[in-house]
Amino acid sequence: MAKTAKPVPKPAFDDKPTPELATFAGMVGHERVIAYLRKAAALGRLPQAILFDGPPGVGKSSMAYALAKFLLAGGTDSGAAFERHAGKVARSLHPDLRVFEPSGPGGQIKVESVRNALDTALQMPLEGARKVFLIDPADRLNPSSANSLLKLVEEPPPLLTIVLVAESVHSVLPTIRSRSARLRLYPAAERAVAEWLVRRFGAAEGEAAAAALFSGGCPGRALELLGGKALADRDTLIAEWHFFQKHGFLALMRAAHRLANLGESTEDLLTAWTAWTRDALVAACSPGRPDLLVNRDRAEDLAAEASQYGARALGRCLECLIEFRADARRLINRPLFLENLLLRLGKALKQT
Numbered sequence: 535m536a537k538t539a540k541p542v543p544k545p546a547f548d549d550k551p552t553p554e555l556a557t558f559a560g561m562v563g564h565e566r567v568i569a570y571l572r573k574a575a576a577l578g579r580l581p582q583a584i585l586f587d588g589p590p591g592v593g594k595s596s597m598a599y600a601l602a603k604f605l606l607a608g609g610t611d612s613g614a615a616f617e618r619h620a621g622k623v624a625r626s627l628h629p630d631l632r633v634f635e636p637s638g639p640g641g642q643i644k645v646e647s648v649r650n651a652l653d654t655a656l657q658m659p660l661e662g663a664r665k666v667f668l669i670d671p672a673d674r675l676n677p678s679s680a681n682s683l684l685k686l687v688e689e690p691p692p693l694l695t696i697v698l699v700a701e702s703v704h705s706v707l708p709t710i711r712s713r714s715a716r717l718r719l720y721p722a723a724e725r726a727v728a729e730w731l732v733r734r735f736g737a738a739e740g741e742a743a744a745a746a747l748f749s750g751g752c753p754g755r756a757l758e759l760l761g762g763k764a765l766a767d768r769d770t771l772i773a774e775w776h777f778f779q780k781h782g783f784l785a786l787m788r789a790a791h792r793l794a795n796l797g798e799s800t801e802d803l804l805t806a807w808t809a810w811t812r813d814a815l816v817a818a819c820s821p822g823r824p825d826l827l828v829n830r831d832r833a834e835d836l837a838a839e840a841s842q843y844g845a846r847a848l849g850r851c852l853e854c855l856i857e858f859r860a861d862a863r864r865l866i867n868r869p870l871f872l873e874n875l876l877l878r879l880g881k882a883l884k885q886t
Contacts, residue, residue, distance in 0.1 A: 556599035557620070558611050562730045562753045563722030564593065570717070571601060575609045581715035582690040585672065585698045585706065588719035591754025594699045597719060598668055599623065602631055605695055606662035619662060630662035636674040643669065645678035655686055655694050665694045672698035673705035680707040687713045721751025731756060740831035744768050747809055747828060748802055767798055768829070771806040783880050790872040800862050800871065808855045810836070811848055818845040843883060850882035 558568045574580040584601070586594045600611070603623055607616040622628035632651050634643050651667065659665050667686075669675065675683060687696060687710055696714075700706050703716055728746035730753060731737040737745070737760055744764035749756035759767075774796070778789040793803060813827045818840035820826060824833040840848065858875050 556596040556603070558600050558604065560734075561593055561597060561600065562727055563751075564597065564719055567597070567717050567719065571604070572609075575605070580605075580695070582694060583687045583696045583698070583710075583714040585700065585703060585711065585714040585716045586719055587700045587703045587716065589721065589750070589752055590701060591749065591752035591756070591758070592719045592721055593753055594701075594719055595670055596754075598670060598697045598699050601695075601697055602666040602668055605664045605666055606630055608663035622661075628662065629660040630665045632665070632667050634667065634669045636671075640676075641674060642676045643674050643679050645676065645682055648675075648679045648682040652682070652686060656691055659693055663693075665691075667694065667696045668699075669696070670699040672700045672710070673702070675707065675710075677707075680710060684709050684713075721749075722753065724749075724751055727751060727753055727756050731760065735760065740829075741765055743828055743830065747805060750805075765831075767802065768806050768810075770796065771798060771803050772810055772832075775807055775810065778876055778880070779883065783877075786873065786876050786880065790869055790876055793872050794869040800868060801859075804855060804859045804862055808852065808859065811852045811855060814839045814843070815845055815848040815852055818843075818848055847883055851879055854878045854882055 558572075561568065571580065586597050588594050603616065603620045604611050606619040606623070606628060607613075610616050619628065623631055626633075632654065634647055634651075636642055637644065637647075655665065655667065657665075669683070683696075684707070686694075690696060698706065698710070698714060703711055706714075724743075724746040727749060728739075728742040731742035731745060732739060735757075741760060741762070741764060742756075744767075745756040745759040748759055748764050748767065756764075774789060774793055777792075778785060781789070796803070798806075809828045813829050813832075813836045816823070816826050817833070817836045821837065821840070824830050827833060827836060829836065843851075854875070858871075858878075862871075
């Protein structure tokens, strides 16, 4: 059984980040986006309306705050000037940064807040090199506030940059979307996320690897999984896999029922089982190489499974899991899906 990692401080990375943590240097992945922002700013060609989109926890809000600091400091993210501007952003005291967030019972960005900001948009910056309007999330703009903002997006003042954040571009008013430069943020490599968790937050390697695996490459999601949850979830799912291996087809219905009633999503289940089976296959093909495993803390269990089933059966199981992962997002009936999955896996193991 894996050891429980020591408690790790978990500041919000996205969504919402603590603004003091948001810098280009602190981002995980997104190197091409950051390089583009730097180069465009240096050439004076940075779009005045930028829309960051991507899956939850990927770093959209953090990137928006990092860009705001970069622009307020005159196109730099280091030095005394940057630290001064970044400090004021962190304390929500910067006069040239206006943040629009949902408020009230409906959780919308109200038209009054947008209208009140229109006059300030025309004014010169007080301290920063530019003024920055940050709308997060942009899909919480109601029709009235979106239409008011549209006038500003169409004809922004020369020293204003509008930064929008959304999980999906399709949730943003089409007229605003079409006038904004879309920068999609994609999940980072799992290894990069795991290394970041170890380096920055002192997470144990096994816990960091499990959190990165379940996060799908989204650092914010990985942070939520620290403190033992990721390993506990993985061990629960692997225990169900071993339960089915032990009892076989006689336990198929029971195993499918147990899996269907777990709190973990079908995608998390398939992710855990795929990584585990991949590791067992690696153990079968390259024994004595725990450095190649995702689940290094369970190397002995993986070696035992590799010895019991062999590379050929494990390879068939892995092919099956990859195939079912492609179908998981079209899932309609979870219990039936899991029954079919276990039936296929059982046949693959029987052909040992």
